[in-house]
Amino acid sequence: MALEIRDIHKHFGPVRANDGISFTVEEGSLHGILGENGAGKSTLMKILSGFYGADSGEVFLDGELLHLGSPSDAIGSGIGMLHQDPLVFLPFSVLDNFALGSPGPTHLDRGEIRDELDRVSSDLGFKFDASRLAGSLTIGERQQLAITRLMWLGAKVLIFDEPTTGISAAQRLQLFATLRKLAKTGLIVLFVSHKLEEVEDLCDSVTVIRHGKVVYEAEMPVPPETLVAEMFGKVFVEQDHQAAPLGATMVRFTGATLFEGTTHIEDLNLEVAAAEVIGLGGLEGSGQRALLRACAGLLAPRTGELVIDGADLTGASYRDHLAAGVHYLPAGRLEEGLIHGISITEHLVIASEDKSFLIDWKAAEQTAESEISDYSIKGVPSSHAEALSGGNQQRLLLAMIPDVVRLLLLEHPTRGLDVESAAYVWTRLLARRSDGTSIIFASADLDELLRYSDRIVVFFGGELFAIRSASETDGEELGYLIGGRERV
């Protein structure tokens, strides 16, 4: 029995998420699938699990062509998917979560299903209290429940999407032991990850995907530097960043504890100087967002202290942070930044310092026109936010930043932008350093981190993993750090 993936294509508009992906995984193997954020791993896994249809291409299991039109087709064909967030029903019991969606007679014999749960879980070495609510399980336990359920349903292929995010070290050991045991029984395990150490530790073979294509296939072990090079592509450009003269302390975390979702940052001590640029690197969901949200006042530290520009803002509200000169631009430009159905002019009025009750539309339109040309936004004053392209949305967001800002917080400031727009965005951002504004930004793009940061903070598994001066590190080392390893 082998899983054979042949020439899978999937486009989203102009983006080729999967561009002719082919590879084969043999029975009983633990196969790693590596790639940086946005390489096309998730799209491929969603195709395999029936969430999306591929534009073209075929999947064979045991020589048989599979029809994967829906998740129920995939499950019926023996392909089981474990999502990064185990999709449990929080207010339902463990037993009901186990049974939900299972085939069988109309009458739900909970006694029988409880026996099945006990049988399958003890085979796997897990233990559940069937009557507990799923909401009270840890992420690791939810994952174990999902594995148990998929094995019960007769999965022959198990897909794990970043399964070790947010689970404890002990649970990870147990998970790996289980996966090895499952592979021994002939199961195919696809292990999608970012974390080199885990892939080295666990997998028999590996496929690296970059820009929607398979760029590398090998049997393990493979030297980690090869994997890093294949994942991130060519050697990184030299840093041409001109550091601005740093000022006094702008942000200071003292012994802060940040808890959010799967993020547990303990005893965070970090100082950011005025006019300093800090890049936050790491796999998506490793803790960068928690740090940004804490700086913005959207996530109160459980313990410790946060001082911004000399003012103690520990536990202060978002609006207090705004008043203190903090400005936060999250990743979702149209979800958390701009407002659909509202024009460029109206956005600029909302952002303006002028708080007079009546709006002078003539003046507002003139302002909008000058900002449009100043920021090279492709649009007219009456263009609605949703009608602008991603790059122009970002330019509008830049135009909305108040004149006086002490601390700028940005998430993926240039994601999805063309090279020219990205360079423009950074020119505008860096110009603000001359007033002593500090910038903290999260990015998945190593090039961007290296090019614009003074220091780079790398997160791994919900913890602050390493801090490097941008001038003393390189893309290779960052690749290691993001994968949770020190360079050897």
Next chain:
Amino acid sequence: MLRGTVRDISDSRATPRTLQDRALAVEATFNSIVAAAAPLIIAAMGETITEKAGVINLSVEGSIRLSAMTGFAVAFWAGHALVGFGAAAIVGAAIAAIIAYSSIGLKLNQIAVGFVLALLAIDLASFLGDSFVGERGPRVPPLRIPILSDIPFFGKVLFDQDLVVYASFVAIGATWWFFYRTRPGLNIQGIGERPEAAFARGIAVNKLRFWYTVLGGAMVGIAGAAYSLDVKLGWRETLTLNLGWIALAMVIFGGWHPLRVALGAYLFGALQVVAFQLQDVFPGVAQVLPVAPFPLMILALVFVYADWFKKLGDKFPRIRNLLGSEAPAALGTVFERE
């Protein structure tokens, strides 16, 4: 259009003289509460099923009224009550199908469409039913269940009734059994709670939502016919006044749990009886009492959703469980496959 409801329950007004008379009167009162609550229970069970699947059918007030009218008209024409129930079920199902299609297929706001349909169906019932006002049609015959009805007290209260009342018992039991003892029933709750997770498990979320909405609508339709062919004989505009809104309130008050929803409906039935008996003594209070489900519904929601109460509820989970439980998390939202 918004007026308190008072329906006469004639048995309960006899003034008891002897002890035996009094016992009989109590029996009769309970008998009439059970009978009065029956259609409301059928409607509320239907709406519970719809909402558990994650869809709000806000048209209940209109659906009930239009199906009461249609049920009566068709039964009148056919000379047989059962035919009327069938027609009423079709009307309720059709209105629900419009809501389901416009939400799932057209991505329209369920609230907007449900609300418009509620008002439209109310007026349509008045307009089309105008010529039937005052007519007498067929009725559901009483059906005493032998042996069971001889049980002291409960026999008279529960088993000296008619098919509609027995159907309400079946609706409670079947809905409960369906939700908590069957696979499709567990799946429907998954659909209403977290549709993307249900979809990942291979459940056809939107198809099932459509059909459960239609099923719920059909039950609301049957409830409508029960008012015009059983509770009251005949059709008039005010026959089911506000009972659709009450059914909606009951589903919330009952925390989307069939047994608690049914309990709410019986309490409402009792309230109506009490209000009627108080009519002579406290005229104002009697008119206003039937409004009581609404503030209770709001209180139930506050208890369940307010942050400060959540904290209290975490300390005393029993109180919270007693007062209500949360709505299906995806209620009223649209599920799109990415």
Next chain:
Amino acid sequence: MKRSRTAIPTLIAVAAALGVGIALLLAIGAPPFEALRLLVDGSLGSASKISITLLAWSPLILASAGLVITFAAGLWNIGVEGQIIIGAIAASWVARTLPGPGWVVVPATIVAGAVGGLIWALLAGVLKTHGNVHEIFGGLGLDFVAAGLATYLVIGPWKRAGVASTSGTDIFREEAWMPELQAFGVGWPVIPIALGLVSVVLVWVLLRGTLFGLKLKAVGNNAHSSFLRGIPTNRYILGAFAIGGGLAGIAGTVQATAFHHKLVPAISGGYGFLAILVVLLAGYSAVAIGPIALFFVAVSVGSTQLDLRLSLDSAFGGVLLGIIVLFVLFGGAWAAKRPGGSLTPRKEP
């Protein structure tokens, strides 16, 4: 919202709805064109009929104007019925108790109505912002509580001397009535009309020309973005409820002191719910509610003639309006489904 894109489907939808209306009339054996003629004649056929239509128009545009504000903030203010009722109760209380000449009492009833409606709307608002109770359930519940209160007052504490009847309280003394202007042999409800028109202009200016209105729209379109841009969203939600409720409360005053001249249990006349239909049809635009509301009341008032002349149930007017709104909603959705005609932002991958 781009109106030009929806204009053609809207016209088709209205035409289709009229077609269904005619088919309905044919189905029950009524002469359709005679019926439509009577609709027009019954509402606009004489000076006194026009006066009645305009008196009905006023509370409808007051309530609709308020709803434009709450819809702009993204709120389903289904509690508008209750806000009208409480406004009417507050106005009735003033009309019954405040002594003095008309120029004192009438303005006082208007203020009282506004305050009553505002308080009732804020209740729904606070339930939403501080109790996480959705405004539909909160509002619906408060509608019935208000209706219960009105009924209780009418047959309880404010009952007519000696009789407890749901037909209403004693008639207010005439100083408390909204004065009418006599012309063409009939009295014209100039004050209600003025209140209605002022409310439309007020709402239009608020939404079109003020920072408050713009921020309200922002909160309605995307509360999360708005919060992150520094707009205190809860305060704006409560503000929208306050304005919407205040205007609905004035509609209640009009119902009590210009139309019934007493408090009756069904004091709202259903104008709150009708106003929701008006605003759905108007596409949340303040300018459009005037003519659309006029069309609505013309159909409603005119349909009473159907009863008298053709012995058709007057609910036909409501049926026609309901079908029109439903079809316009569907027409908009179908137009949005057409490629290139999307009114919603397209998702990027």
